[in-house]
Amino acid sequence: MRSIIFDAGPVISLTMNNLLWLLEPLKSHYKGEFYLANIAKNELVDRPLKTKKFKFEALQVMRYINKGVLKIVENEKIKRTAIELLDIANTCFNARGSWIRIVHYGEMEGVAACIRLNSDAFVVDERTTRMLIENPKREVEILKKTLHVDIKVNEENLRKFRSLTKDIRIIRSVELVTIAYELGLLNEFLPNIENPKETLLDSVLWGVKLDGCAVSKREIEQILKMEIKK
């Protein structure tokens, strides 16, 4: 069975924009499973349910888990791979004599699930995991530029990490809403104003950006240009 793994971030961006419902029709088009790693479920549902903030959002996510739209994946092999990835990733960069713990177990559990299930994609909105998988040199540039210190790179561990994650394809919530738009899933929201399609697409792209999806203003303009030209 083909599958796509979701990090907590894209589920947060979609929920905050009242777009979580898109997962159901997207899943029908995909004809496979949508999985959440167990720790992501903890962040999305269990933790906010214990507080006042984002409680209703947690209930919305829970509904899609209970319906089976998002399934929880957890097994020993995934856990072992996640720990291995976490150890490698967090000993790739050194500053002032200290290894920078760059990623969290939760993100690595998602990556590990992708590897173990041979999934088609990892949906992740945050920048660091994506950079580490796709363009670690850029990650080094960011660390150097923002921390203003020399960064020593453990090339061997970086190579190991890249080798373990080389087949992972990453998409973000911004690509999910673009595809939903292309598929006409958002058509009922087309406004009765000038440039309705552009307005609709612009609204959802900016919606997910403003709720934390790491997409730039220039990328949004590029998407709009590509989609409206069609």
Added chain:
Amino acid sequence: MNETIKKDILSILSETISILGVKEEKDVIEMRELSNHTIHNSSIFQDEDSISIAILAYSLSKIIERKQGELDYNSILNLLVSAHGRLEKNNVDDYRKTIKKLFNFISTVDARLKMYIEEVINQAQIKKGSKIYEHGISLARAAEILGISQWELMFYIGKTKIADAYEDEQASLKNRIGYARGLFA
């Protein structure tokens, strides 16, 4: 406590003592600038001491902004001097207790402002979390370091310019959309 961290915290405490030594209008700006500098160690070492001093510096800047005229600098200064002395003598436990006392003092500085101060501390955590994310630490890790939820952090980060400052190449965007299109066709 790591010697590098200790040295940096001592320097931050000295600067804070120097800023608050004389009550001036520029204290707010100076404290805010100091707070921005303190966060780098939180990203690198991710230890509780670097994090708490960063949160403290930011919270102090906000409280001075709000209550400068009425704020009792002396009580804060006494605690800062005491924290500095204890850390200098390697009494790490006593240093941490003094920092805790500083937070308690800030929280009780004005009963009318209790809610505001709680909010300031929460805002400080989110703001520092977003800085740590900007430095290249992952979102979940940044949230964990500051003890906040990813919901809160994403909500805040989305309103910053972090994603615009370090964007992807345009070619990868086209590839990504093309790949996603293939998945859902």
